[in-house]
Amino acid sequence: MGQPVPSAPAGQYSTNPPRQFPKRRGTELMMLAFAAFIVTIALVLVDANQEQELTWAIFWYGLAYLTIFTVAHLAVRRWAPYADPLILPSVALLNGIGLVMIYRIDSARAERAASLGRDFSPDAPTQVIWTVLALALFLAVLIVVPDHRALTRYAYISGLVGIVALALPALLPRSLSEVNGAKVWIKLGFASIQPGEFAKILLMIFFASFLVSKRELFTVAGKRVLGVELPRARDLGPILIAAAACLGILVFEKDLGTSLLFFGVVLMMLYVATERVIWVVLGLGLFLGGALIAYNLFTHVQQRVANWIDPLATYDEPGGGYQIAQGLFGLGTGGLGGTGLGAGRPEMVPEAHTDFITAAIGEELGLIGLSALLMVYLILATRGMRSALAVRDTFGKLLGGGLSFTIVMQVFVIVGGVTKLIPMTGITTPFLSYGGSSLLANYILVALLLRISDAARRPQPPAKPRPQQQAPLAEAHTVMVQRPSNTNSPHSGPMQAGPMQAGPPEAGPAQGGPR
Secondary structure, eight states: OOOOOOOOOTTOOOOSOOOOOOOOHHHHHHHHHHHHHHHHHHHHHHHHHTTOOOOTHHHHHHHHHHHHHHHHHHHHHHHOTTSOTTHHHHHHHHHHHHHHHHHHHHHHHHHHHHHHTOOOOOSHHHHHHHHHHHHHHHHHHHHHOSOGGGGGGGHHHHHHHHHHHHHHHHHSOHHHHEETTEEOOEEOSSOEEOHHHHHHHHHHHHHHHHHHHTHHHHHTSSOEETTEEOOOHHHHHHHHHHHHHHHHHHHHTTOHHHHHHHHHHHHHHHHHHHOOHHHHHHHHHHHHHHHHHHHHHOHHHHHHHHHHHOTTTTTTSTTSSHHHHHHHHHHHHHTTTOSOTTSSOGGGSTTTTTTTHHHHHHHHHHHHHHHHHHHHHHHHHHHHHHHHHHSSSHHHHHHHHHHHHHHHHHHHHHHHHHTTSSOOOOOOOTTTSSOHHHHHHHHHHHHHHHHHHHHHHSOOOOOOOOOOOOOOGGGOOOOOOOOOOOTTSTTOSOOOOOTTOOSOTTOOGGGOSOO
8 A cells, every 4th residue: 555645735736646756967978978979089089080189178168068067966956856857968968969069060151262262160169169059048947946836927028028028129110129030139239139039938827827828718618609609709819819919020021930930839738628629720721821821921931832842843943942952952962970070161052050950960970960969859849748647737748738839840840841751941950050149049948948847746745634623522422421330329221311411312432423
């Protein structure tokens, strides 16, 4: 027989009994060391295949990489000791491989720039600085947010700030907001920030909190339309307004990838909150209708679809299929095992260090290496989903599920575009692509996932035993009491029941006592 499961506190939504999880922080540290070892060996292979002299600098790079993630490990050990031990090592490995590929592409671009007599500035040192800043922000989130449920207090503020962050680039002039035809940036002179990366987290907090507060209304309240129970307009209004504003802003900013990401995440969270398939069917119907409208209204959408159908037909056109075709040529060159780190030609693909970094990885590591990286993403998302299922509050389930699904959706959108599975939508690959905004936002996402995981795996304090209430004296039963027999007394014999003995005369001692 196991120990009895303590009941959840009053007013707390609980579906899972508390389970005992080991901390396993030692396992996390060993996995981080293994990730640093892989990154160091990858740097050695790059320099070896470039026929460059191997120096101790590579060893120091690997040691510095391990050091900064050891600091992150110590922070998790201090502020989230029960968090999942595989989330941070998976992120560290992805980030490290991204740094290696950016360094590899830098060397190829530097060689090409030297042959053309042009100046060149590498991106790898900048990405290292962004990594350190992202880890600092990661530590700040772990410290400032001791409990993920506290975020529900700022749900509507988060939604408002998220919408403003999305709309701000559209309001700025093109000189301050447009890069490669997309008005999604804020240029600050020394750096460029993409506020949409942070807006996705703020809006997920809003949607999760809103769906928790309106969960019952989404399942029972409202009118029936075509056999579907719809919520009242005043309950459904805020989420529809927020979703329509986000999608409208992103379409006019020509950022189709983020639009698709928001749509998929909100639809998933709505399904998880209500457990009704009809919302998925309605959402897909709205998506198809919106896609047809966008195709007929916007020329850049038509160009993306044409490049997707036949990139070779638009190979030489401005904004045509040159980039997609070059990425496919690189993947074909890599084949199953790849050309080897440092032995390919990733610089032949435009923007290989950002949107098409998976094409560069597929060329030099082959299908095997690219599949292994996708498996790391799958492990990261699966562990996040597992934490979301194990946490004992509805808000944590929705937020954790949304954050984990965001990683899956981003990888699907970018890898699907690079491999011509779906139309290309300029979106970054989490932790791999060059870019500070994406790295900062994704480390915030990981910090929140670790916070939810810590809450899910942390042992619950034992429930205090409730004192049993005594029955009132007026409701207590009475019994007949007999006086012990005394042969020397002239009045020996049973004592007669007095006025306080309300029980039946035939009731014996075995039938007395409180119920």
